[in-house]
Amino acid sequence: MTRALAIASCEMRILQRNLWLVVATVIMVLFALALTFAGSAPTGALGVDMLTISVASMTTLSVYLAPLLALMISFDAIAGDADRGSLALLLSYPASRGEVLLGKFIAHLSALAIAMVIGFGSAGMVAAWFGGAGAESLLALARLIATSIILGAVFITLGYLVSSLATSSTAAAGMSAGLWLIFVVLYDLGLLGAVVMDEGGSFTQTIFPWLMVANPADAFRVWNIAASEGVALTSGMTGAAQALPIWAAPASLLAWPLIGFAAARLAFRRIEP
Amino acid sequence: MTADVLNISNVDKDRGKTRVLNDVSLMVQPGERVALLGHNGAGKSTLIKSILGLTPIHSGAITVDGAAPGTGAARRATAYLPEAVSFHPALTGREQLTLFAKLDGAKADVAGLLKRVGLSDALDRRIGTYSKGMRQRLGLAQVLLGKPAVALLDEPTSGLDPISRQDLYAIIDQLAGQGTAVLIASHALTEVEARTDRIAIMSKGHLVADDTLTGLSRRAGLPIRLRVRATDNADAIAAQIGGQRINGASVELHCTPDDKMAQLRRITDLGDAVADLEITPPKLEDLYRHFAAQDASEDLS
Numbered sequence: 001m002t003r004a005l006a007i008a009s010c011e012m013r014i015l016q017r018n019l020w021l022v023v024a025t026v027i028m029v030l031f032a033l034a035l036t037f038a039g040s041a042p043t044g045a046l047g048v049d050m051l052t053i054s055v056a057s058m059t060t061l062s063v064y065l066a067p068l069l070a071l072m073i074s075f076d077a078i079a080g081d082a083d084r085g086s087l088a089l090l091l092s093y094p095a096s097r098g099e100v101l102l103g104k105f106i107a108h109l110s111a112l113a114i115a116m117v118i119g120f121g122s123a124g125m126v127a128a129w130f131g132g133a134g135a136e137s138l139l140a141l142a143r144l145i146a147t148s149i150i151l152g153a154v155f156i157t158l159g160y161l162v163s164s165l166a167t168s169s170t171a172a173a174g175m176s177a178g179l180w181l182i183f184v185v186l187y188d189l190g191l192l193g194a195v196v197m198d199e200g201g202s203f204t205q206t207i208f209p210w211l212m213v214a215n216p217a218d219a220f221r222v223w224n225i226a227a228s229e230g231v232a233l234t235s236g237m238t239g240a241a242q243a244l245p246i247w248a249a250p251a252s253l254l255a256w257p258l259i260g261f262a263a264a265r266l267a268f269r270r271i272e273p
Numbered sequence: 274m275t276a277d278v279l280n281i282s283n284v285d286k287d288r289g290k291t292r293v294l295n296d297v298s299l300m301v302q303p304g305e306r307v308a309l310l311g312h313n314g315a316g317k318s319t320l321i322k323s324i325l326g327l328t329p330i331h332s333g334a335i336t337v338d339g340a341a342p343g344t345g346a347a348r349r350a351t352a353y354l355p356e357a358v359s360f361h362p363a364l365t366g367r368e369q370l371t372l373f374a375k376l377d378g379a380k381a382d383v384a385g386l387l388k389r390v391g392l393s394d395a396l397d398r399r400i401g402t403y404s405k406g407m408r409q410r411l412g413l414a415q416v417l418l419g420k421p422a423v424a425l426l427d428e429p430t431s432g433l434d435p436i437s438r439q440d441l442y443a444i445i446d447q448l449a450g451q452g453t454a455v456l457i458a459s460h461a462l463t464e465v466e467a468r469t470d471r472i473a474i475m476s477k478g479h480l481v482a483d484d485t486l487t488g489l490s491r492r493a494g495l496p497i498r499l500r501v502r503a504t505d506n507a508d509a510i511a512a513q514i515g516g517q518r519i520n521g522a523s524v525e526l527h528c529t530p531d532d533k534m535a536q537l538r539r540i541t542d543l544g545d546a547v548a549d550l551e552i553t554p555p556k557l558e559d560l561y562r563h564f565a566a567q568d569a570s571e572d573l574s
């Protein structure tokens with residue numbers, strides 16, 4: 001564990017030096033603030049406070065942004081070292097491959113968490129200041145931040161997987177872009193197409209919700225929406241979430257980082273530096 | 274005789290259809306400096322990576338200080354300098370070396386080590402600003418961490434200036450002095466000739482020679498060159514001991530290692546007629562050519 005932490009502290013320093021941490025935090029703050037102000041118009045109509053609306057729009061944002069930032073930070077983690085030739089030296093030290101991966105994961109997840117907390121936190125504070133906040137909306141904000149970090153963790157591990165499978169940094173970057181597109185866009189489009197074809201049949205009733213929640217990005221969305229009536233109301237997406245037991249989305253989202261890490265670990269084992 | 278700390282026996286390894294290591298056996302004792310020579314693609318780096326457990330072997334066995342390659346014990350016992358070593362450009366030399374020290378689990382005087390390899394001035398500068406030779410020196414500094422039992426150096430002199438090469442061999446001597454078995458893959462024949470105890474030559478995945486310089490000379494049977502400078506009459510000397518007159522005053526002749534002493538006696542018997550005598554054993558370069566070519570001709574037949 002001390003070895004993993006030693007690697008983590010070096011990786012953290014690298015993220016500070018190459019400005020990743022600063023850039024990611026600024027992106028998060030800007031997007032979150034923009035959405036908060038843009039979404040502030042219909043407050044009165046729905047009878048919820050401004051923070052609730054802000055959380056709802058930030059949930060939609062995070063579905064796209066958290067996986068993107070996570071993949072950006074992780075796609076190069078192994079392929080980059082292998083390209084540079086420093087991986088062979090690192091692996092000649094007593095740290096196991098699991099420890100190397102864990103060390104990088106700790107650093108990358110911490111950096112992502114910092115960006116999320118500052119980004120969503122500042123937007124939430126602004127919304128609460130101008131439009132009021134209640135205990136429920138504050139809880140929704142905390143949930144958004146926590147689940148965004150978990151969603152980020154999923155895609156950090158998937159980035160490691162891609163980074164281990166790719167033969168070069170460039171290939172890893174391309175594969176990451178494909179991965180993002182599949183999980184965040186194409187999967188939902190496919191499901192939507194199936195639902196339309198099914199015309200409200202048994203697929204839509206029984207299988208569809210489970211297929212949806214199997215995707216970590218959708219599980220993230222469902223978790224946030226199902227847990228807060230206000231958020232569900234403002235996002236207009238209640239149907240599918242209600243068809244599932246309450247534990248389904250959290251179970252899926254929490255299982256994914258473990259699955260991703262295990263898969264990355266397996267792929268990493270095959271690498272000959 | 275001390276036990277071998279690095280033990281490679283009958284190792285085979287295939288890459289695709291080609292056999293990149295073919296029945297390779299090599300032992301290295303503590304404190305021994307062994308040069309590993311061979312043309313590009315002969316399998317030197319592959320052998321080193323097999324010893325590190327970074328790449329699997331298909332048959333045979335390797336032990337490092339009694340442990341299997343890639344195990345925790347073997348990794349702790351080994352130091353490695355990769356060919357064309359590189360590090361993350363955003364870290365400083367001190368940070369990079371501190372990380373390695375922590376991974377090694379040994380207490381280390383990081384600043385002292387960097388001073389030892391002449392990097393004191395660049396200690397807190399980012400590695401991105403280092404020259405190629407400076408990165409190589411940083412790589413060397415991490416080899417010195419935690420008294421390794423075995424050091425595997427893959428082309429350690431590449432990119433180093435002449436003075437740095439001298440420093441490098443001094444460091445290798447220091448390692449050997451503290452009991453580390455050192456295996457050096459190199460193309461710099463004249464350097465390793467003078468600074469190693471034993472020479473192993475690889476050719477197309479085979480280990481074609483593994484002996485001391487003298488042993489190699491004997492096995493190769495390459496002639497030793499004797500050059501006799503005459504006091505006044507070179508022709509008379511040539512007539513008496515045979516050989517070729519090469520300039521006004523000297524005679525050159527070749528003899529086998531076994532014949533050397535007999536020849537020398539005949540020359541000293543000439544007394545005052547001989548002004549000087551120069552003995553040149555075959556150079557490593559000649560031996561290298563002999564052994565590397567030998568295997569190639571075997572392949573042709």
Ligand SMILES: Nc1ncnc2c1ncn2[C@@H]1O[C@H](COP(=O)(O)OP(=O)(O)OP(=O)(O)O)[C@@H](O)[C@H]1O
Binds near residue numbers: 311312313314317
């Ligand atoms: N990653 C790899 N994948 C496939 N083949 C490889 C790989 N690395 C090396 N080889 C092959 O293995 C053989 C031995 O290569 P190796 O790198 O061990 O040679 P070397 O003796 O170190 O050469 P050099 O003096 O150029 O460093 C070569 O035929 C090479 O083509």
Ligand SMILES: [Mg+2]
Binds near residue numbers: 317
């Ligand atoms: Mg090589």
